[in-house]
Amino acid sequence: MADEPLSQKEIEDRLRELPGWAFEDDRIIRTYRLGTHFAASALVAHIAAVQDELNHHSDLTLGYNTVRVSVNTHSAGDAVTGADFALAERVEALAPSHGAS
Numbered sequence: 418m419a420d421e422p423l424s425q426k427e428i429e430d431r432l433r434e435l436p437g438w439a440f441e442d443d444r445i446i447r448t449y450r451l452g453t454h455f456a457a458s459a460l461v462a463h464i465a466a467v468q469d470e471l472n473h474h475s476d477l478t479l480g481y482n483t484v485r486v487s488v489n490t491h492s493a494g495d496a497v498t499g500a501d502f503a504l505a506e507r508v509e510a511l512a513p514s515h516g517a518s
């Protein structure tokens with residue numbers, strides 16, 4: 418089920434399908450770069466809407482023209498689960514529409 422911690426091998430295998438994402442400190446993370454600060458803030462708002470829809474929430478860090486997404490699953494003891502990858506896949510799908518790279 419989605420909220421079971423994934424093994425290290427499962428995490429590595431799934432990260433191969435998500436270029437730009439990495440495993441760090443028991444989380445999966447990616448930093449996106451955008452054209453402007455406002456574009457970065459719009460990406461944050463869009464991700465926040467998806468997170469409420471999924472009821473799964475990353476830590477989002479807004480920089481000048483960057484957005485850092487960092488997520489694990491609190492209810493699984495702060496381990497990485499399928500829910501984290503489901504969120505990462507949704508973020509990957511919407512990021513290009515904001516000009517994020």
Ligand SMILES: C[C@H](O)[C@H](O)[C@H]1CNC2=NC(N)=NC(=O)C2=N1
Nearest residue numbers: 472473474475489490491492493
């Ligand atoms: C009550 C609610 O379902 C929980 O607090 C959800 C909300 N968002 C969450 N987000 C994350 N990243 N991990 C969780 O365990 C989690 N739990």
